[in-house]
Amino acid sequence: MSNNTLEILAICLSTEDVKEYLMITLLRNELEEKQQLYSCVSFDIDVIPLQNFRHMFRFDRADIIRLHAALRMPLRWQTPDRQVIGGVKRLCLLLRRFVYPNRLKDLQNEFGLHYSSLSKLLKHICHFIYIKWSKLLLNFSENKWLTEDYLLEIAALVHAKGAPLTNCVGFIDGTARAVCRPNLMQREMYSGHKRFHCLKFQSITLPNGIILHLSSPYPGRRHDAFIFRDTHMMEQLRLYCDRFCVYGDEGYPLRRQLIRPFSNVHLTEQQQEFNKQMVKVRQCVEWSFGKIIQQSAFVDFKKNQKLFLQPVGKFYIIAALLTNAHTCFYGSTTSHYFNVESPNILEYFQ
Incomplete structure (x- = not known):
């Protein structure tokens, strides 16, 4: 001027x-x-070298396209500022965001969109996946591939690994995910056992590496037994796994479908051997927690897990769904340990 x-x-x-x-x-x-x-920046999935896909997105190129189809995502999306982008590009954006705690400003040059647009896109796709597929982690009946014959098969494999139980099909445990100290509800979110502010989740892992159940987030001060009771997990176990059981630690009550270790002061040799053998197979539930944060390191970055500013619990549930998808494609430490095949991606997302 x-x-x-x-x-x-x-x-x-x-x-x-x-x-x-x-x-x-x-x-x-x-x-x-x-x-x-x-x-002038255009994201093209065909231009990225094949050897870089696992590092950048945790999935191969062909598997990302198959995952996009399995999630039933629209082929075309419109951004809040009226830009139309492909659904595969949007899925890649979500995967890239979750792989590592990177900043949106670092991603805007890769995807050709301003970081404010990227933020709105991520919010929209997270909401889409959570609304459509979180039911797989909340309700046993939504997993159509989980038949009684399949449960019999995995129970036999658990027993073959040395477990004394002949009808154990899964392992239950809780995990605490650290968050930034919130401005509100500090006492509710603080875990006296872990000594930090956190959200707690309850999970059931199957021998095939699939996370069958993941509860909604609970305040850090809540005990595993409270979450088990509040989620009405016993009713689901009686309804869908009446002939089978899951195994947990001493924090859970003893029920017909929920077995826990012997915890008397003086244990017999048989009881000590039972606890010893069961703890060997039960460790797989810890492997599943580890795989979530290994595949989606973003949800393990405490400084960016800010309650009341972003949906921290929703992010972790979506990370668990993506981890299950990764297990369907490539297996996991748990599935290799028990030598059982995971369901394919179309069987899981149906």
């Missing part, structure tokens, strides 16, 4: 009008620069 123009504006307009005009002009110029900067 020339000096003559400014002089004319100063004569014809008031000071406030000049300030408003200059502000609008600067904002318009900034918006045009951003559009020119990111319009």
